[in-house]
């Protein structure tokens with residue numbers, strides 16, 4: 153028996169699927185992979201209805217033990233096991249234990265290391281998003297020690313990476329509603345971390361850069377530096393255009409109609425700006441809405457977007473992605489934040505008010521489209537990367 157440290161944010165511990173009450177249930181619009189035992193269980197079920205539905209609708213792929221088959225979706229894009237009340241027939245007829253691994257665990261997921269498991273939820277589930285944004289305490293962490301029968305085969309957690317992740321999380325937490333300052337402070341911190349030399353004592357140096365970042369935030373130095381930066385409207389404009397065109401290729405994906413509802417508002421504002429032959433007009437318009445209408449609304453609910461960015465840092469184990477350097481990871485995260493801000497601001501500009509439901513819709517549909525598979529994450533981030541000019545530090549032109 154080996155101990156494993158299990159880390160879990162509060163909103164993960166308290167999550168409950170709301171089933172038929174869900175605004176966009178997860179049994180549609182994407183590949184539903186069934187593991188081998190589940191495929192066999194359904195095909196051999198003693199319940200004739202389950203057996204027949206399985207025989208007609210499971211495509212046996214035998215790709216792997218975990219992906220032995222996929223479900224055919226009906227004309228409405230729904231899983232064939234879903235009934236007219238939007239409830240799963242496997243669950244209602246055979247019980248929760250008969251669900252395939254994917255169906256039983258979604259939206260739960262975990263980042264597992266040899267002696268640590270970091271539990272999380274996929275935000276493509278609207279209820280998970282709602283719970284993340286609903287409470288100031290949603291990103292409070294609990295840690296418990298559990299026994300695992302044997303050591304798992306995952307990689308060991310590098311303690312320096314965990315510390316870096318926690319420091320980034322705390323910088324964002326400290327920035328409160330001023331996430332632009334939080335991103336800028338992260339950039340200074342990661343630049344400092346990059347300059348630590350092999351002969352330096354890493355722990356001493358990283359703690360120094362961390363304290364400097366927090367002090368710069370607390371004393372208003374980050375704000376002063378940000379105020380001196382001129383936004384790059386052309387960069388912002390091109391990024392939004394490129395991402396809009398990428399989204400248009402995702403029309404058959406779950407939650408696309410929801411995301412498209414908001415993307416269309418952004419397209420409208422950009423199109424109006426384009427009529428003036430000055431692309432900066434629509435960027436200025438969106439920024440004014442953000443400053444004058446959205447920020448005062450967030451000031452009364454300071455945890456909402458801060459929880460979201462804390463989640464991203466935790467869920468991505470930011471900035472430790474093995475395929476890119478920390479500053480590029482920050483660039484990509486900042487670009488995603490800029491896109492979400494623009495979608496929120498465009499909606500407020502055209503609808504005249506901000507509603508928490510819109511924020512939930514934007515975030516869950518955005519995650520459904522961009523974060524559903526490792527391939528979709530890579531493809532989406534590659535789009536952002538194409539717009540990047542100069543170096544990774546051009547991200548500062550997006551936080552303004």
Ligand code: SF4
Nearest residue numbers: 169170174178277279
């Ligand atoms: S998307 Fe989330 S709340 Fe909705 S049915 Fe699926 S797990 Fe439940």
